[in-house]
Amino acid sequence: MALERVKGLFPEMEVDRYFVSAVLCGSVTAILMSRWVSQRRVQKKLEEAKRRRELGFQQMEKAVRQFKQQNPGIKAVPVLSLPLVELTAKLKDGALSPESVLYIYIEKALEVTQQINCVTDFLPECEEQLRELKKQEKGLLYGVPVSIKENIACKGHPNTMGLVKYLDRLEPEDSVIVKVLKKQGAIPFVRTNTSQGILNIDCGNTLFGQTLNPFNHKKTSGGSSGGEAALVGGGGSVIGIGTDVAASIRVPCGFCGICGFKPTGYRLSVKGTTSPIDGMNSVTNVTGPVARDMDSLVLCMKALLCDELFRLDPAVPPLPFNDEIYTSSRPLRIGYYDGDGYFQPSPSMRRAVQETRKLLQEAGHTLISFTPPRIDFLVDELFTKGISADGCSTLVEKFDGEFVDATWTNQLRCCKMPCLLKRLLSLILMPVFPRISRHLNSLIGVGSVKNLWKNNADQMAYRDEFIAEWQKLKLDVVLCPALGPAFNLGYAGKLFVATTYTHLYNVLNFPAGVVPVTTVSEADEKELRHYKGHYGDLWDKRLKEAVQDAVGLPVAVQCVALPWQEELCLRFMKEVETLSHEGRGRRKI
Ligand SMILES: *[C@@H]1O[C@H](CO)[C@@H](O)[C@H](O)[C@H]1NC(C)=O
Ligand SMILES: *[C@@H]1O[C@H](CO)[C@@H](O)[C@H](O)[C@H]1NC(C)=O
Numbered sequence: 189m190a191l192e193r194v195k196g197l198f199p200e201m202e203v204d205r206y207f208v209s210a211v212l213c214g215s216v217t218a219i220l221m222s223r224w225v226s227q228r229r230v231q232k233k234l235e236e237a238k239r240r241r242e243l244g245f246q247q248m249e250k251a252v253r254q255f256k257q258q259n260p261g262i263k264a265v266p267v268l269s270l271p272l273v274e275l276t277a278k279l280k281d282g283a284l285s286p287e288s289v290l291y292i293y294i295e296k297a298l299e300v301t302q303q304i305n306c307v308t309d310f311l312p313e314c315e316e317q318l319r320e321l322k323k324q325e326k327g328l329l330y331g332v333p334v335s336i337k338e339n340i341a342c343k344g345h346p347n348t349m350g351l352v353k354y355l356d357r358l359e360p361e362d363s364v365i366v367k368v369l370k371k372q373g374a375i376p377f378v379r380t381n382t383s384q385g386i387l388n389i390d391c392g393n394t395l396f397g398q399t400l401n402p403f404n405h406k407k408t409s410g411g412s413s414g415g416e417a418a419l420v421g422g423g424g425s426v427i428g429i430g431t432d433v434a435a436s437i438r439v440p441c442g443f444c445g446i447c448g449f450k451p452t453g454y455r456l457s458v459k460g461t462t463s464p465i466d467g468m469n470s471v472t473n474v475t476g477p478v479a480r481d482m483d484s485l486v487l488c489m490k491a492l493l494c495d496e497l498f499r500l501d502p503a504v505p506p507l508p509f510n511d512e513i514y515t516s517s518r519p520l521r522i523g524y525y526d527g528d529g530y531f532q533p534s535p536s537m538r539r540a541v542q543e544t545r546k547l548l549q550e551a552g553h554t555l556i557s558f559t560p561p562r563i564d565f566l567v568d569e570l571f572t573k574g575i576s577a578d579g580c581s582t583l584v585e586k587f588d589g590e591f592v593d594a595t596w597t598n599q600l601r602c603c604k605m606p607c608l609l610k611r612l613l614s615l616i617l618m619p620v621f622p623r624i625s626r627h628l629n630s631l632i633g634v635g636s637v638k639n640l641w642k643n644n645a646d647q648m649a650y651r652d653e654f655i656a657e658w659q660k661l662k663l664d665v666v667l668c669p670a671l672g673p674a675f676n677l678g679y680a681g682k683l684f685v686a687t688t689y690t691h692l693y694n695v696l697n698f699p700a701g702v703v704p705v706t707t708v709s710e711a712d713e714k715e716l717r718h719y720k721g722h723y724g725d726l727w728d729k730r731l732k733e734a735v736q737d738a739v740g741l742p743v744a745v746q747c748v749a750l751p752w753q754e755e756l757c758l759r760f761m762k763e764v765e766t767l768s769h770e771g772r773g774r775r776k777i
Contacts, residue, residue, distance in 0.1 A: 275426060286321055303402075341460035352589075380413075410674060417440030434694055444674070522553050577643065
């Protein structure tokens with residue numbers, strides 16, 4: 189029958205069984221061949237990218253060598269240990285030259301990246317900028333080398349996000365944030381690794397590999413701004429710029445023991461940053477600074493909030509840094525919570541909040557218990573459904589024809605499932621694993637424009653409810669946990685959902701930052717053995733395994749303020765930093 193029909197298609201040809209078999213075999217071979225060819229192409233591109241990166245490293249080495257030959261006897265250690273504020277002072281009064289600082293940091297960044305793999309690109313144009321700098325007025329960051337996350341445009345380099353398909357797409361222009369940094373005299377000198385496709389809290393991709401935690405190489409740096417956090421945490425950069433749509437500044441900074449700040453969306457420009465889900469407006473993404481201490485973060489914010497920023501990106505409200513709010517010492521009303529009810533915090537996360545709460549109380553602030561409303565609704569309906577409103581199709585497309593990094597396979601598998609399967613699995617899992625069931629259901633997306641609008645309206649209503657609760661208690665700021673300690677390798681990619689503590693404030697669009705306050709103790713580790721989680725499901729089990737074996741690793745807390753209250757949030761973070769340093773000092777005595 190079928191053969192007859194095929195014969196009809198080719199009237200002039202001798203069609204028999206052999207012919208059909210030959211055609212079938214031919215087609216299969218052609219498909220396999222074309223897959224092989226495209227895989228080879230990706231492979232070649234990967235190799236080329238690796239070569240390019242090696243070349244960059246060689247350029248760095250050469251530049252350092254030359255500088256050292258011309259300037260023998262320059263000591264790196266005293267420069268590397270200078271906090272940003274002192275470094276800028278010395279650069280301004282000429283005690284240090286921009287050249288020496290730049291080459292010292294290039295050398296250190298190379299050393300750090302050889303250990304933990306955090307630098308993706310050298311920016312050779314930094315040497316040219318050294319010369320330009322002499323003609324320019326001395327800005328707030330005069331002569332300061334800065335590192336930039338790989339999805340923030342630097343002219344002539346690609347924003348790949350670890351995806352091979354973007355390797356040849358060179359950015360025609362610097363991003364606004366990079367332009368402003370340069371205007372202030374800063375020198376972008378390296379770009380740093382991200383998780384593949386950004387939306388992941390690990391930091392691995394097939395292009396550049398896995399970034400490790402500077403304190404413990406069995407742990408991840410966290411992501412997606414993991415290269416930044418690891419480089420700054422490892423001492424290879426004084427200040428860096430990352431992006432954050434769920435956790436991407438705060439989680440890696442917490443994991444790597446440094447400070448990181450996510451401003452309100454649009455307080456800083458995102459022009460020239462790249463996202464794998466462009467046009468997703470349900471959850472706000474931002475750019476923000478990461479640094480070893482709060483004074484550095486604040487100086488960076490002051491430098492960025494300048495007329496040049498407002499001129500280059502008129503979508504940014506022209507609000508310069510308000511020093512009066514930042515320097516005020518008025519006692520604060522501080523709301524706090526040590527668990528969000530979705531993921532039970534690890535023992536050290538909870539202890540970090542409780543100890544900080546006590547220090548703040550002793551310092552004369554008023555602390556009030558606060559509970560974020562309807563957390564399940566926030567996580568499943570607003571965050572997960574918001575960022576996968578299209579049923580994950582845009583994101584999945586970005587991975588087409590790519591080698592998928594091991595840190596992504598799990599997440600991508602869930603995203604890729606057909607809607608029907610997601611729905612079916614969600615139904616089956618409902619009675620046993622309600623949380624995972626709801627998550628799968630959210631990955632289906634919203635379905636229609638009408639539903640998207642409803643989702644947006646729900647988000648507004650949630651925000652109003654949250655603010656009403658906040659105002660009823662007359663709060664100035666909120667203290668809460670930051671995810672930690674750093675995860676063992678292989679876990680972060682399977683626990684993107686554990687960003688609940690941070691992504692809440694992306695959905696709400698409140699400024700929030702993390703400050704390291706303590707380290708994991710033996711007692712925390714012991715207590716972790718009894719960790720069950722709120723649900724006792726696969727995720728709780730994973731989280732417990734992920735944070736194990738972390739004695740001595742840093743743990744942070746998160747500080748939050750209402751929208752546009754960046755200065756208040758930073759003041760609060762600074763106070764937490766000061767108190768926790770003093771507290772640690774006291775305990776040592
Ligand atoms: C970037 O991260 C990926 C994935 O974690 C890792 O494989 C790669 O080595 C890292 N590369 C760099 C340059 O940090
Ligand atoms: C942030 O959002 C803007 C607007 O949707 C988008 O153009 C940009 O690519 C996003 N950047 C990141 C890093 O997510």
